[in-house]
Amino acid sequence: MNTDLIFDNTEIAFSLKSDSELERAFFLFKMISIEPLVRIGTVATNFAIKAHLPVEGLIRATVFDHFCGGVNEKDCLPVIDKMYEKGVSSVLDYSVEGKETEKEFDDAKNMIINIIDFAKSKEAMPIAVFKPTGFGRFKLYEKIGKGEKLNQNELEEWQRVIKRFDDVCKKAKDCNIEVLIDAEESWMQDTADELVSGMMRKYNTEKPIVFNTLQMYRHDRLAFLENEHKKAKEGNYFLGFKLVRGAYMEKENERADEKGYPTPICESKFATDQNFNKGLRYILDNLDCISLFAGTHNEDSSYLLMRLMKEKGLDNNDSRVWFGQLYGMSDHISFNLAYKGYNVAKYVPFGPVKDVMPYLIRRAEENTSVAGQTGRELALLTKEKKRRKNL
Incomplete structure (x- = not known):
């Protein structure tokens, strides 16, 4: 390559x-x-x-x-x-x-805010990260994703989750630190995606600050990326995406098998690699609106991204590609x-x-x-x- x-x-x-x-x-x-x-x-x-x-x-x-x-x-x-x-x-x-308690979720949020504070004076730390389930209960994301009605306590709990996201994304924007929000299991991810998309709309008005994560072993992620791009163009805001292959494959396949629905995972390692590389190409073709953090240990994908950057005449240190x-x-x-x-x-x-x-x-x-x-x-x-x- x-x-x-x-x-x-x-x-x-x-x-x-x-x-x-x-x-x-x-x-x-x-x-x-x-x-x-x-x-x-x-x-x-x-x-x-x-x-x-x-x-x-x-x-x-x-x-x-x-x-x-x-x-x-x-x-x-x-x-x-x-x-x-x-x-x-x-x-x-x-x-x-x-972690499962409100105090632990607040502690995690405060830790990320401290890290952003810590990072703003250090050139070596331009990016922060957190997991959605660091800020709220997995079961709550899952329940919302299923479209189930929340009781009053759960509605208040969900408002606190949104506020934790908002506090961190606002801090990131104030300090000019990009924040990557990790992806997790598919059956809670729709809820997290919706929340992250809202944060992008709110905070990515001048450039990408908030980044969502796409696990490209999921065969629906390319369509999701294209749809997010369409919404961002209509809403006039920027997108940031971290692309990874994915970390929950066995769990995803087992659950799909157990509950009798089609697995969200690509049928082979080759199909996952193709999907990941298509994601790279799509973002590189739309760098005016989307920034990329390519989270990969795969040499071929890394060489491909280097080649695509060269073909497009991008500097090696173009700030939109990590x-x-x-x-x-x-x-x-x-x-x-x-x-x-x-x-x-x-x-x-x-x-x-x-x-x-x-x-x-x-x-x-x-x-x-x-x-x-x-x-x-x-x-x-x-x-x-x-x-x-x-x-």
Whole structure:
């Protein structure tokens, strides 16, 4: 797809890693590549944390420090500053999941507002992020999506969810920080989409500040994107979209099977890849109105986006196009893109060790299930270890 295979350059990819960090990364991906080990490790880790066994230190020194920036935003500063020296920005991701109370939702909202405040004086942090279910109950989104009538308490609860979204989006606009709103399971997503679209109408009047997320393993997302574009042109506002392949495939297929409706997921990995790449093309064809954050660990899609930008005569650092990867993964994509002057941001998860464990476990499971992902990481780490040995 592209003759200049920049992602093979391991010297640039791992320039921030010391020899010991390189060894730790190799060890972790080696462990993650063994599926039974991931299953056993997940059960053992969950048990150890629930039983209050003294494992936090071990987790912190290994998997946590590799995939997370720290336990709080200030703790992440060394990681943020170090990456920015190489041209890679940070998206601080408060990765505490599964909260259910109004206080926890308010705390999450206040945390995002603090991050935006924290980010406005740091060039290295142009983007913030949150999950819809960080600000409200999953079941409430689901009930609204089904068109069920809310009782008085639920109506008031929903108004508080809307206000949390609004508070954060207003703060983002005031501070000129883009805010990415993550996508979740399809059976709550329609409600979240409607809410995010309203925030775009309200706050994307001069440029995209609020970004929705499209999981392109869903076969309906391209049509949704086109429809949102039509509404934005009519309403004279801008759109921002983060494109990802998707994170809930097994859950989506199982639920569709169990409840007897057609799965919303594309029929194959190839169809998902095609859908993702069509989304890239569509946005690049409409950059006057839509900005893109391409969240991908896929080399072919990254090369395609580079090629499309070149064909359209765009500068590598055009502010309307960002590439994004997760901290601790695909450094060969992030740092080589940044070296070539593209806009690149790493999602940097943070939070108390025990609260971030569901996130870390999902990362391990995803790496185990994504064909070739872990093997590619191991091959590149091996190549860099050899290169350093031969210096």
